[in-house]
Amino acid sequence: MSLPIVRIQRHCLHDGPGIRTTVFLQGCALACPWCSNPEAIPLTPPAFFDEQKCIAHIQADAPLCAGCPFPESGAAPRTCPLGAVHPASSPVEQDAVLQHLMKDAALYRDSNGGVTFSGGEPFLHARALRPLLEALREEGIHIAFETSGFFPPEQAPILLPFINHLLLDLKWMTTPVFNPEISLPPDVFEQNLAAFQVAAAEMTYRLVLIREFLDVPGKRESLLARLQELPPAPIELLPLHHLAESKYRQLGIPFTPLSAPTRSDQKAFCSQIKTLTDAPVRLLRL
Amino acid sequence: MNTLKHSIKQVGQRCLPPSVHHQFGDYLGYIRQAPRRHSSRFQFYRDFLSYRHQRRFSLPAEDPAQPQVAAAEQFARLLHWFKPSPLETEYFYPLDDHLIFIQPPHCTSIASLSPDYTEVFHLNLEDLRPRDPQTPFARSMDITIRSVLHLIEKVAAHLERQGTARSRQVADYLRRLPSSPPASFDEALQKILFYNGLLWQNRYLHNGLGRLDLVLAPYYDADIRANRITHAEAKEMLKAFIRQLGAHTRFKSIKLIGDTGQVIMLGGRTPESDSFEHDLTFLFLEVFQELNIPDPKCILRVGAHTSDNLWLAAASCMATGCGSPLLVNEDLVIPLMQEHGYSPEDSLQAAIGACWEPYVIGKSFDQTNISPALFPLLVFTDLLRQLPNEPIPDFPSFLRRYEEQLKKSLPPSRQTVDFTPAPLLSLLFPDCHTRQKDISEEGTRYNFHGRQVVGLPNTINALLNIKQLVYDTPRFTLPELADILETNFEGREDVRQLAQRSPLQFGSTHPDVLMLTQQIMQMLTRVTEHHTINGHKARMGFASSRYVDSAESIPASLDGRKASAPVAAHIIPLSPDIDIAEALDFGGSLTYNTTWLNGNVVDFIIPPSFLADLPALAKILKHGIHRGAYEVQLNVLSHEQLLDARAHPEKYPNLIIRVWGFSAYFCDLPVAYQDEFIRRTAPSCLCP
Numbered sequence A: 001m002s003l004p005i006v007r008i009q010r011h012c013l014h015d016g017p018g019i020r021t022t023v024f025l026q027g028c029a030l031a032c033p034w035c036s037n038p039e040a041i042p043l044t045p046p047a048f049f050d051e052q053k054c055i056a057h058i059q060a061d062a063p064l065c066a067g068c069p070f071p072e073s074g075a076a077p078r079t080c081p082l083g084a085v086h087p088a089s090s091p092v093e094q095d096a097v098l099q100h101l102m103k104d105a106a107l108y109r110d111s112n113g114g115v116t117f118s119g120g121e122p123f124l125h126a127r128a129l130r131p132l133l134e135a136l137r138e139e140g141i142h143i144a145f146e147t148s149g150f151f152p153p154e155q156a157p158i159l160l161p162f163i164n165h166l167l168l169d170l171k172w173m174t175t176p177v178f179n180p181e182i183s184l185p186p187d188v189f190e191q192n193l194a195a196f197q198v199a200a201a202e203m204t205y206r207l208v209l210i211r212e213f214l215d216v217p218g219k220r221e222s223l224l225a226r227l228q229e230l231p232p233a234p235i236e237l238l239p240l241h242h243l244a245e246s247k248y249r250q251l252g253i254p255f256t257p258l259s260a261p262t263r264s265d266q267k268a269f270c271s272q273i274k275t276l277t278d279a280p281v282r283l284l285r286l
Numbered sequence B: 001m002n003t004l005k006h007s008i009k010q011v012g013q014r015c016l017p018p019s020v021h022h023q024f025g026d027y028l029g030y031i032r033q034a035p036r037r038h039s040s041r042f043q044f045y046r047d048f049l050s051y052r053h054q055r056r057f058s059l060p061a062e063d064p065a066q067p068q069v070a071a072a073e074q075f076a077r078l079l080h081w082f083k084p085s086p087l088e089t090e091y092f093y094p095l096d097d098h099l100i101f102i103q104p105p106h107c108t109s110i111a112s113l114s115p116d117y118t119e120v121f122h123l124n125l126e127d128l129r130p131r132d133p134q135t136p137f138a139r140s141m142d143i144t145i146r147s148v149l150h151l152i153e154k155v156a157a158h159l160e161r162q163g164t165a166r167s168r169q170v171a172d173y174l175r176r177l178p179s180s181p182p183a184s185f186d187e188a189l190q191k192i193l194f195y196n197g198l199l200w201q202n203r204y205l206h207n208g209l210g211r212l213d214l215v216l217a218p219y220y221d222a223d224i225r226a227n228r229i230t231h232a233e234a235k236e237m238l239k240a241f242i243r244q245l246g247a248h249t250r251f252k253s254i255k256l257i258g259d260t261g262q263v264i265m266l267g268g269r270t271p272e273s274d275s276f277e278h279d280l281t282f283l284f285l286e287v288f289q290e291l292n293i294p295d296p297k298c299i300l301r302v303g304a305h306t307s308d309n310l311w312l313a314a315a316s317c318m319a320t321g322c323g324s325p326l327l328v329n330e331d332l333v334i335p336l337m338q339e340h341g342y343s344p345e346d347s348l349q350a351a352i353g354a355c356w357e358p359y360v361i362g363k364s365f366d367q368t369n370i371s372p373a374l375f376p377l378l379v380f381t382d383l384l385r386q387l388p389n390e391p392i393p394d395f396p397s398f399l400r401r402y403e404e405q406l407k408k409s410l411p412p413s414r415q416t417v418d419f420t421p422a423p424l425l426s427l428l429f430p431d432c433h434t435r436q437k438d439i440s441e442e443g444t445r446y447n448f449h450g451r452q453v454v455g456l457p458n459t460i461n462a463l464l465n466i467k468q469l470v471y472d473t474p475r476f477t478l479p480e481l482a483d484i485l486e487t488n489f490e491g492r493e494d495v496r497q498l499a500q501r502s503p504l505q506f507g508s509t510h511p512d513v514l515m516l517t518q519q520i521m522q523m524l525t526r527v528t529e530h531h532t533i534n535g536h537k538a539r540m541g542f543a544s545s546r547y548v549d550s551a552e553s554i555p556a557s558l559d560g561r562k563a564s565a566p567v568a569a570h571i572i573p574l575s576p577d578i579d580i581a582e583a584l585d586f587g588g589s590l591t592y593n594t595t596w597l598n599g600n601v602v603d604f605i606i607p608p609s610f611l612a613d614l615p616a617l618a619k620i621l622k623h624g625i626h627r628g629a630y631e632v633q634l635n636v637l638s639h640e641q642l643l644d645a646r647a648h649p650e651k652y653p654n655l656i657i658r659v660w661g662f663s664a665y666f667c668d669l670p671v672a673y674q675d676e677f678i679r680r681t682a683p684s685c686l687c688p
């Protein structure tokens, strides 16, 4: 069975404990406008078109480019022999994924790290992932999942027994924006949260900090109140970054210019959260 | 710059005897001056003439009957001119960069050796002085020792007259130096500096310092135990020592400023310990970290037994961007050295010379970068030019043709090299006394010389492209590609980009890339199997230095490189498809044999996230080495920083970059090298 792999990134330091390899999978039930992996949202992989890789401006009528519409009409081509067009993800066989993940097995052990599945929403691929998770567990590899909690609730029990750590992204900056390709029950988050709570996995909450939303009157208070309702667990705050801006351009989708709070505001908000909980609260800088 | 270089040569030739014209460029140092320094030719001549005016040149004898004796006399003359000046630093350093030693003509200079300072500490010059010097070797020793003793006396008297407590103490150290081992850590540092300075004054190049943590440990321990010094005082002494070594970088550099080869080895196995890790090992790393200077540099021997503490200390030092330490995998290097012919005991005393080449401290006269270098890329160009009439049916046949052509292009399999006689070096190598032979005449037990292979990564990428574009998914014929190369990709930027953007690149662990890389390494092993230099099996250097200027005459190549553009060096994650993990894996998956004893280095820029998590960086480096990377070196910089430094050098006086086996200030590099680094660090680009 294959998995729709957006990319596999080794030596990750912010995707759970220790040094990890993170597997980004295609497809998500949400479509947050600040998403740093917009290519991973649709269920079928979109194509990137990187105009900077196009050589039309340095060589007109290049023989290899014959038939490409871009120089004439500016329309994004479907393919490019020079790699200016490439799909966001491609299917990779489980064995190949496992082999890749095992390259750093000794490094995971030495750093108390492991493998993290992210995306997209990794729980959308529960059935396809299960054999891989079984194999990883067999090898004693620590498994983390980064999830929004928005996925069909019947997927959770398939994977939860194998997961050591859950990184729950709290999509609380706005009311969730859904990917119309996937329909979910209205209380999906609550159902999944309940499943997470009875699972053996450790939990970390993550919250992206976006100035435009945090500055809405009453927003911080409501966030703090909601955080207080959650079972206690470490919290990681991630100030928004703009590293994905070029991806939006290359995918031809609009980029929503949002920003991170100032550094001092980030710290102040972090301190406010710390007063609510005994669990560790960390401000990450990616 | 080329015109300027030419002008210097012309002026230089008027100032020196014809026999030494060829060396002139080396001594002027002007071609290594910071870029933009000389905006006009007038300024250039003015500076040149003042350089010439202020310096004294010790010329070699014309056609001497006994070259070793002549070399000793030439050195003695230089020391005779040496005028001691008041002690202004902590230590006396016998190097006056106004005194220029000109090598004898038609001899190859000696570089990249380290005396074993543990042995040097116990040298007794009086005992070594031949009673009845009859042979040329004995006479050369006699002259050399006498001139050193004379210098010591001259300097010690001068320092006593200076009359400060420190100058009197140093004078005392110097008086004891010829016949007594050091009595303290401080005195040991002075003794090393004394001989090291003399080696530079005598114009031996790339003078290594050996395993200084190991060498100095007994003196440090004794002083600490006896409460003669504190840890903090020892650190200050080391700082003064390092600063002294780094004070003459320009004078000591070979081609580019910073290329001095002043290597301090740290850590590593000893007969008693699996990993020698002493207070001093850590202290040296702290000193490098705090001084943040590119010269001297340190190399840390690491392996399975290196402690996590030492890995962390190394990562912390590397993260400062000072270029030190370079990591060398001794679990890989030492067994290979033994296979090559070094004894098990001696191979434990391994150091890295020149850039990346292993040798034995105090026992090797291994000259690892003997000209001519091998240029497999040229072979490839030749082959495409002389394509046979009948097509080459498949890629294996193409490789066979390539191998035939490679064989034809090699230098003669038996090469003889005359090295400059080196009495001072011979004095410091006990083997030379046992054998009563100058080091240049195989006075030491190891004489494993070698050559560099320039542009191997480009060759492999070009071959991968041929495989892909001509055979696997045919888009071009070989004659078509030959024509495109012939015209330097004129009007075929599409093909150049296609070639350059292939995901199958040197550094990737794709099975096709690994297989071809191994095939080409085996091929080079086969065709050079019987190659000897001075009768000893030649070894090959995989990673190349001087990748900018040595590529000037290489035509366009099918890796997408235009004619004269720099070639690739080392294992660098260049393509966006190759990240650090991949580069380390690639480095670890190559199979080295004794031909490839000189190894290869994985070279990368530390991402900012690693800089914020040094324990993680330490573990990544550790596992990269455990998985078989031969050597690893790091840079800490960004593309934007380099662009800004190019435009505003005044803002970046301390920006250090690893160039090849050495680090330098970015702003000291010639523009062509600066451009090459800017190109390499660009995120994704239409490369030239």
Ligand code: SF4
Pocket: A053, A054, A055, A056, A062, A064, A065, A068, A069, A070, A071, A077, A079, A080, A081, A082, A083, A084
């Ligand atoms: S084929 Fe690719 S490089 Fe050529 S014009 Fe189209 S997009 Fe540009």
